[in-house]
Amino acid sequence: MTRRIARVVLDSPLPQLDRLFDYAIGDEHAGSVASGIRVRVPLRSAGRVVDAFVIDTADEPDDARALSEIDAVVSAAAVLPERLYTLARRVADRAAGGVSDVLRLVIPKRQVRVEKAWLAARAEESAAPAMIAEDRVEKAHAILDTYEGLADVIAERRRAAAEAIPRLHEDGHPEWARLLAAAATATLGTGASAIVVVPDHRDLDQVVDALVGLVGEDRVVRLDSRQPNPERYRAFLRTLDDEPCIVVGNRSAAYAPVRAGLIAIWDDGDGLLAEPLAPYAHARDVALLRQEGEESALLFVGHTRTTDVERLVESGWLQSITARRRLLPRVMLDSVDDLERRGQRLPSRAFLAARQAAKEGPVLVQVARPGFAPSLVCDSCRAPARCATCAGPLGAAHRGAVPVCAWCGRSARAWTCGSCGADKLRLAGSGSERTADELGRAFPGVRVIVADGAHPVNKIDARPALVVATRGAEPRAEGGYRAVVLLDGSRMLQAPELRIAESCLRWWSNAAALAAPRAPVHLVGVDGPVARALATWSQAAYARAELGERAPLRMPPTVRVAQIDGTDKGVRRALDALRDLALPDDAVLGPVSRDEEEPGRFRALVRFPYAEGTRVSAALRAAVVAEAMGRRRRRGASARTTLSVRLDVIEPDL
Template sequence: MAATPDLPQVPQPVARVVLDVPLAHLDRPFEYAVPAELAPAAVPGTRVKVRFAGKDVSGFVIARTDVPEHTGKLTRLRRVVSPEPVLTPAVLAAARTIADHYAGSLADVLRLAVPPRHAGAEKALDAKDAPHRQRPTVGKSVAWQRYPAGDAFLHRVATGDAPAASWLAAPTVDPVLDWPAALAEAAHAALAGDRGALIVVPDHRDLDRLEAAVVGELGDGQHVRLTAEQGPQARYTAWLKVLRGHVRCVIGTRAAAWAPVRDLGLLACWDDGDDLLAEPRSPYPQTREVLRVRAVRERAALLLGGFARSVPVQAWLESGAVRDVSTRTSPANVPRVVVAGDEREVERAGAAAHSHLPPVAWSTAHAALADGPVLVQVPRRGYLPTLRCGQCRQVARCPECHGPLGLPAPTAPATCRWCAREATPWRCPDCYATSLRAAVIGARRTAEELGRAFPGTPVIRSGAGEVLGSVGAQPRLVIATPGAEPVAETGYAATLLLDAWALLDRAALDAGEETVRRWLAAAALTRAASDGGAVVICGAAPGVTLAPVEAVARWAPATFAERELAARRELDLPPAAWMTLLTGELADLEAFAAATRHAVHDDVPLETLGPMPAPGGQPGTALLLRTSRDHADAAARAVSAARAIRSARKLPGTVTVRVEPSGAYL
């Protein structure tokens, strides 16, 4: 079709551009004329500079057309930043779906999906010849032999099928059978089928273990590592290698979920319930959902693994969206789990059975230290992170901001954990007492106590600021906070899970789910019962049957996920219901909720819950919007419309919107 007289005389003279502008009412493509000198380079997917509202604005060309929809004169593109088509159609489509799902803007999602350009990386990679990529042959799996459906899953991946699976990994201290080896074999199957593989893990320590397994399975040079912690040039270089097809296997943390892998055949995620896989920037997408959307759109296999199963994955399992590829675990193949404080121990030890380190934990650790290292998981970092009044036992709070007081060191004064002010002198506002006592024992104080309880035994710590990746097989005590447990060379001889109540008593919807996930992750580093491995849970409420404690004691994460989902269905809580968390000033929240109700259809019941204090000690107020899961898409569109109205009217104040917030925010 011939171009109109007002447009440049070039093929497809109209460029549709998505602007890097986060304003909700501008979340749509804009049309620009393509000058003749820019026509060859301004292909879909390239970065461009355009004039918008009197300023130079960055954007992406998403399409070229012959005839504009706009009836007036079009502004011309200013320049093409790089001829590299960095935004692929598959990533663009997934980004649009995620933006709609989380009631966000496409610009915000693209900022997460496409890393910033680094000109030096482009030039350096242009100067190199593309490496010869070898297609591996189908190999015999080893790690998947323990799972009845393992070979069938790998076969479907290798033959171009797109199975979606939930995988409960069986614990082992043998690296040939452990989860990194299983994920590496799954990637091998995808590459053997001439397709790509993308594997996401929560943190760099998991990534180091996975990378060692991938190199052992595929060899050197067959994958790239992609994380947000890489320098700009290293990250962009790795990303370009994937974009250009130099490699087709990507491993990384949350940032790797958007990697533009060609002919994607497998998307895998380890420990999808980890909060590190929830994006902290708007629109706050969860990596699990990003991978699911990409798997559906690109007809790729999806594998969601872990020692525990998240409740959202359990909902997908019951709906048929994913299938189970797990196996039954024999009691001999998992560590023996003991719950301290039962009736028999109380009869023997009296009140000491409920102490910070009960006799059964001490005796288990003492016997295990003769054969290897002992892991001690402490749920709080620091020295004494929480203090109480010594007389009335109320939580001690800062007189300035009312934040909780803690003791950072043995000789340090009580300090507020929010504003860092020293609370000296301190007086209880309820009983006027001035004495303080410990409410929670931190990792540093625990290390001191255990050093005295086990004289002559080396004590090392792994936590914030000093996270260890691994430890040797020598007898020692390893004190770690949840998520920072190092891997022992031959597995831990025993594991102590201290202060169980501190995890179970968290005021969050996912307290039980998170507790099971953290405990099983630590217990999985322990030797099996057949090799003498034992786990002791200390500090659980005596005389009460707690579902998380029972799930770990029986090693039954699937049963726990089923019961947790059933309970949430009864209470109409996520993921059984759709929910959005709004935080800000109360007047702004009420206006936003009213705009959302006005935008939603009459047949969509939208319930408002609150107001309530903002979660996590944040300033401001919170409101919850809730509807049934069947009306989730309509409700998300209504929230998007309310954001657009607020943005267009330039209303003062800030309303933060989290669609489907994680349990930590509820």
């Protein structure tokens, strides 16, 4: 006797259910159950029906074991192809997470009308897709030829890290967007699909605009977090078709189920490419896993180079690519002594350069924070002003405004200093609006534009203007900025983060790339290695030096870091599971209590070599499952585990 069975993965966050389950296929579903479709199956232990995806079907030679039958077929659309499940499983295993958590990030919520239209279109016979015009492919190769060896990397499906030319092209597109569009077009010309991953919607718009000029709109599939659910689901279904396309999207686009010949990531140091939801897989790691499994080309593009990518370059995993002819911004460093001697925020040299440039076109001034006065201090003792309710920092929306807490939003009308008892405040910080107010008076007759999170601006014309923008919110200027002034650099570098210097170099480099050819770029009040790296445009060398300094201290990315949170007993049991792995003596940091932030919670960090990644992630995942099963057996306890594990923490609190 034989029977047909289906192996399914349950849509459940419970770690003990993160495996394949066998279900019998009843006679009523015999012809409708196939790999990749959505079904509903019963859970006998819970007495309810849950959603699931069919991974595989098979004939079982013996029907002696008791199997539940599939309850219902939700849809005939195979939305989970084998290649997508394989990638999701590899990502989950590397991050010590569950595959259902990964699939929840990748497969959009079902839209019935969109799905029915897609199924009907697939059922109809259609003509073979038209090939890309030869002149479009030649144009793409002409762009690629400006970089040494890049065309060969894409054709031979190898891995590389490319340094983008820091300028705007004559057609208005930034060079990095043209490079990504050319690489994707060249891949599409070979009959394979391409995936381009960018941090935010502004970058996405620029890449799409560059692609439309090369291949047209029909071949470009946009996966955008801002899309309405029907439009996003329609785009996802398009990636399931056999017809090659170019997928452009945010971090989850790295999972797009196309048959990819190229995976390209722009600016992998941007924090938006790090997934904030479990299992917290960075788009860079997803691309690395995918390239290794599918043997596609892999390309990291940026004006700077992260230490993560530089580690791969030094190990020989990635090839370093630079332009045949480097065209670099003209960066000048304005010393700290000049600022202190004159007692002003903008040194005279930068001020004169900005005033002269403002006669010809727009000038960019980059600042650290938005708002008017993001921080206030006591006028008497200079102690930071704090909220009486939550101890958050107080700020002012404009001069003379009532102070407001940046954390809880409460107003502090009757504020008194906790140190000296005084009741008067002083403006201590300058945000984008205050800077615009001050510089507007210094540049009479020049229009002032504020660009930050509250005032988004994507592009401005070539007329004279003073653009005050926060880092990452700088708009493009037609023809480029006639001068760029980078303020608050020393304040940015004071942030208590391991990678803050690396991040600052990336912010400044991206802003400098918006300058017109030979336009001056002034970095104000910063010296040291990071300032010299910007002035000499040697970001890769700076990343190499950073790696050298972190290696003796065993700091990421020279090692991987796992973060374990839970009760004291739960964390210690998870650490006990690692004892047999022979990790270095200083591998474990903690556990330490987090009672001030989370009462009853403890945290430990585990630093381990990349070669031990598979064993460490498997051991920690087993500890999470054991903790969940133990809670389930205890009467009255929730089935959800209180133990959480996160691997590859970008900013571990060492």
